[in-house]
Amino acid sequence: MKTALLLLSLLMLALVTANAQDSTQTELDTKILSDAPGNTKFMLTGAAWFGFEANQKKDVQVNFNSYGFSPIFLWKLSDKLFFESEIEIDNGEMELEFAKLSYSLNKYMTIGAGRMLSPFGAYGERWEPVFIEKFPNSPIRARSDYLPGSTHLNWGAIMGIDVRGNIPLGSAKMNYVLFVSNGPTLDNGSEDPKKGGIIDYENLDDNNTNKEIGGRIGFLPFSNSSLEIGLSGRHGIAGNQNDPLYSNIAATSYAIDLSYVESIELISSNIGIKGQFNALTVDKASYPVPGDTTGLMYSFDNTMQNYFVQVSVSPAMLSNHFLKNLELLFRYNSLTPPKDAVWGAKDASGKGGSITRADIGLCYWLSWRVGLRFAYEMSSYPDGTKVNEILGRFVMGF
Amino acid sequence: MKKLIITLIAIIFIVAVMALINSCATSKDVAEKSGSELWGENCGRCHNSPSPSDFSDTQWEIIGNHMKLRANFSDEEVNKMVKFLQSGN
Numbered sequence: 001m002k003t004a005l006l007l008l009s010l011l012m013l014a015l016v017t018a019n020a021q022d023s024t025q026t027e028l029d030t031k032i033l034s035d036a037p038g039n040t041k042f043m044l045t046g047a048a049w050f051g052f053e054a055n056q057k058k059d060v061q062v063n064f065n066s067y068g069f070s071p072i073f074l075w076k077l078s079d080k081l082f083f084e085s086e087i088e089i090d091n092g093e094m095e096l097e098f099a100k101l102s103y104s105l106n107k108y109m110t111i112g113a114g115r116m117l118s119p120f121g122a123y124g125e126r127w128e129p130v131f132i133e134k135f136p137n138s139p140i141r142a143r144s145d146y147l148p149g150s151t152h153l154n155w156g157a158i159m160g161i162d163v164r165g166n167i168p169l170g171s172a173k174m175n176y177v178l179f180v181s182n183g184p185t186l187d188n189g190s191e192d193p194k195k196g197g198i199i200d201y202e203n204l205d206d207n208n209t210n211k212e213i214g215g216r217i218g219f220l221p222f223s224n225s226s227l228e229i230g231l232s233g234r235h236g237i238a239g240n241q242n243d244p245l246y247s248n249i250a251a252t253s254y255a256i257d258l259s260y261v262e263s264i265e266l267i268s269s270n271i272g273i274k275g276q277f278n279a280l281t282v283d284k285a286s287y288p289v290p291g292d293t294t295g296l297m298y299s300f301d302n303t304m305q306n307y308f309v310q311v312s313v314s315p316a317m318l319s320n321h322f323l324k325n326l327e328l329l330f331r332y333n334s335l336t337p338p339k340d341a342v343w344g345a346k347d348a349s350g351k352g353g354s355i356t357r358a359d360i361g362l363c364y365w366l367s368w369r370v371g372l373r374f375a376y377e378m379s380s381y382p383d384g385t386k387v388n389e390i391l392g393r394f395v396m397g398f
Numbered sequence: 399m400k401k402l403i404i405t406l407i408a409i410i411f412i413v414a415v416m417a418l419i420n421s422c423a424t425s426k427d428v429a430e431k432s433g434s435e436l437w438g439e440n441c442g443r444c445h446n447s448p449s450p451s452d453f454s455d456t457q458w459e460i461i462g463n464h465m466k467l468r469a470n471f472s473d474e475e476v477n478k479m480v481k482f483l484q485s486g487n
Binding site: 041 | 424425427428439440442443444445446447448449452456457459460461463464466467468469470471472473474475
């Protein structure tokens with residue numbers, strides 16, 4: 001009997017201990033799981049596209065010349081930590097577009113670091129992604145299509161740190177981004193005098209210790225957020241710190257962006273208006289004269305402006321399934337490079353001027369993220385050259 | 399260094415402004431907006447509005463974080479929109 005009681009006591013003790021261990025193990029498992037990588041929330045999204053251009057004046061009049069795939073990786077590491085990255089493969093060339101880690105400091109402020117889309121203006125961060133851009137082409141930008149180099153002013157990546165958030169203002173709202181980045185680099189023309197004075201804001205490896213400071217303030221005056229007006233600015237030294245002629249040369253830019261959406265029942269349509277104006281000023285400096293071997297230098301007023309204005313009409317309130325998925329678009333673009341620089345578009349007398357382009361577009365939405373886009377673009381150059389092209393693009397967001 | 403000091407001052411200024419205006423905060427009509435209202439008003443400003451059934455609950459949570467950063471939405475706006483979109487599944 002004594003032995004039976006002892007065995008029963010041992011069994012009960014074992015059960016209690018086992019139960020306690022189970023509870024401890026469960027708590028431990030829960031803790032481990034909450035911290036384990038397997039608990040991280042991950043999502044793969046992005047876009048793919050395929051396009052063509054048609055131009056009667058070109059040797060190849062119709063050309064399927066555009067394809068790409070850009071997966072975006074999103075990781076929610078915790079309620080406060082978030083990582084996002086995009087790899088773009090555009091016409092066979094692969095590039096890491098951005099890779100940024102963000103930490104939510106409080107409900108009004110998030111700090112981020114890494115390679116990020118430039119928060120200067122609204123186009124680069126918000127409207128450029130290929131399944132969002134309703135045209136098969138981009139607005140005129142200050143890049144290698146029109147200049148001997150790309151400035152990455154309207155769109156591109158920066159390396160640095162940003163702080164961003166949202167501020168309630170009664171019925172209105174305000175949002176902000178402040179950033180510190182490597183800043184621009186200045187081409188001094190030593191390797192190719194035809195590029196002297198060109199700025200590139202996509203600076204992944206800085207040429208000076210000075211860091212660029214910039215930001216954007218967005219103001220949404222209406223309670224339905226239909227209108228947003230953004231003001232952006234950035235300033236930083238662009239010259240190489242080891243080059244005494246250019247070590248103090250700074251670049252300053254500002255931008256104004258606007259977006260407005262409205263549903264108009266009278267025409268059963270949604271209308272959208274978007275636009276952005278950018279201006280860039282580089283401090284006065286002298287650059288080598290192309291073709292000269294005697295060391296002759298020249299200087300010019302290194303300022304540049306470009307803008308676009310876009311209007312879209314979508315009869316989304318019609319009952320006809322085909323018509324309600326159509327969207328009509330118009331966009332006017334302009335780029336004015338420095339008039340007296342050796343680079344940039346020139347007229348017959350060698351004087352610089354503006355490149356303008358009007359785009360008439362048609363978009364058909366197969367679903368909210370899959371669309372066919374067509375555009376007739378009409379470009380005019382200062383020398384009187386006119387180029388007309390038809391463009392098409394099939395885009396799928398996923 | 400000077401620029402960094404200016405940046406820090408700018409950040410402190412923003413925080414001070416936020417603290418100041420937070421006292422008036424969001425108006426009642428805006429604060430009472432539902433997730434579906436916010437979804438209808440905000441998504442379409444840049445792109446077509448997706449259907450709630452397009453993504454899983456977890457995916458909506460991740461997309462909420464992504465859009466909070468991309469469009470600078472507030473926590474309240476994102477939480478309401480995510481809950482509305484998750485309710486469609």
